[in-house]
Amino acid sequence: MNLNSLKKIVSLEDSFFLKKARESFILNWLKSKPGFPLLHLLPGSFTSRVFDYIRILIENSFLYSLLNNLYDGWLSISLRFLILYSSFILAFLILLLTYIAVIPLVLYLFLIILSLLLFSLFLVYPRLDIQNSWIFRNLEFFWDILKKNIVIIFWSFFPFFDLVFRRFTPLKGAWDELFLIAFLILGLAVGIKNKVKLPPFAFYLMFFYLVIGLSALLSPYPLSVNIEGLRGLAFPTLIFFIAYVFLKASGSSEISFSSIAFCSMFLGIIGIAQYVLGLDMPPGWVDVDYEALIIRTRAFSIIGSPNFLAAYLLFGIGTSFSLLLAKKQFIKRIFWFTVLIINILSLSFTFARGSFLALGASIGLLSILVGPILIILLVSGGLLSYFILPTLTYRILFLFSPEYLEKSLKGGRLYRWLMALDHIKANLLFGTGPGTFGGGPAIKHGFFQGISVDSCHLRVLAETGIVGYVAFVGLFLYLFRYGLFVIKTSKFFSKKALSIGALITLLAFFLHSMVENLWDAPGLVVFFALLATILVYVAEEECPTS
Helix, strand or coil: CCHHHHCCCCCHHHCHHHHHHHHCHHHHHHHCCCCCHHHHHCCCCHHHHHHHHHHHHHHCCHHHHHHHHHCCHHHHHHHHHHHHHHHHHHHHHHHHHHHHCCCCHHHHHHHHHHHHHHHHHHHHCCCCCHHHCHHHHHHHHHHHHHHHCHHHHHHHCHHHHHHHHHHHCCCHHHHHHHHHHHHHHHHHHHHHHHCCCCCHHHHHHHHHHHHHHHHHHCCCCCHHHHHHHHHHHHHHHHHHHHHHHHHHHHCCHHHHHHHHHHHHHHHHHHHHHHHHHCCCCCHHHCCCCCCCCCCCCCCCCCCCCHHHHHHHHHHHHHHHHHHHHHCCCHHHHHHHHHHHHHHHHHHHHHCCHHHHHHHHHHHHHHHHHCCCHHHHHHHHHHHHHHHHCHHHHHHHHHCCCHHHHHHHHHHCHHHHHHHHHHHHHHCCCCCCCCCCCCCHHHHHHCHHHHCCCCCHHHHHHHHHHHHHHHHHHHHHHHHHHHHHHHHHHCCCHHHHHHHHHHHHHHHHHHHHCCCCCHHHCHHHHHHHHHHHHHHHHHHHHHCCCC
């Protein structure tokens, strides 16, 4: 069936909705009001004649004839829906850009006009047989996927939900805990119904809490502060339990990977737009004496920090790379390659040295264990960043200069790290308790000058001592054991590819957290918990020899 056999066009004048609108009391009352704007959309009006003229132009165009000869009717209706969704997405982008930045008026008007034109095309495009369309035939399939993975997808888009609930609802900072409790209750019900057994990794998490709890009991600081520090650790653990139950019940590891990659890509697109528009940034984001003249801005997306945005993009790079390896269809590989490039470009625009070094080190270390294919990713990503943004290379090299060393020792990271080492020596075995040094709770209560230590590793050492730090490192070692097990034993290449991407990300996150307080960002902790859950799920449920 081609477009010629589907020429029965239902025009605006004969539509059901317009007939009902003509008969409505409100419209009859409005007709008596001179100059009412909606009257211009009625049949015979100037706007209606313009729409009809545009429709005639489309039907007589070369492109329409080409589609008519090459494609079936499903393309037309799918294209019509695509036009509608594109106009809505563009309108959302206009609102988002307006919220995060003051964009030029000409660009703003252009986006509005383009959005209205797309919606006009939707109104005049022929309404064909919907039930024979590709979208209608697959709608039930898509809806089924959404229902099965709604919990994973929800937490995968945590940064966007966090922005909406914190800025535009009365829930503000409490929304995540309320949703966490609700999903935990739902997860318990689903787990009991499906008789889900927890993996050994869950029991290691419980052991980790016992160690941290012991540090809290021995702490000389108020227990309320220790409990506040424990909350940050409880969040990812509960996410792990919830996600594992739903993955066991009906989830898909590839859908979960795709959700994380999509969220990172959207964050990356906003970051790229910020860099292209050249938004102003605080002077403290670059060295005023050596970097401010060559780095005009840094991408931060909706996160508010370039370094934290870079950590989100590390998750997007690892997941999109694994999906690129796992897919066999050429079109899907092109798509995930595009997502990977967007994440790498946005990561370059953050100028976050720690994330780049962590990513390069993780790929280099894993290439020794996995194979030379990772070297291709490392070299191509490095070359792409170098040729597109050579100032990034300068910023990384400046890290090893005597000038940076001198400034860092006076009041920068090295100064704070040396302070942390002195604190660790005084509380070597069990630390001073969670929430007492170098992180969010300690800064809030003003402990140790209220400074951020800018290192999760030193913070854990200071707060929980050697015992707690060994347990903390054990979390990552345990996950690496799962990932390497899948890579070496699974007969399915797709499972190996997912494990490779997960290991790249987790190792990069582990290394990046050495120079940043990444555990203070709830969204990053959620991403870590989701990726850990997927890795454990793949190892224990999908590997045939597990």
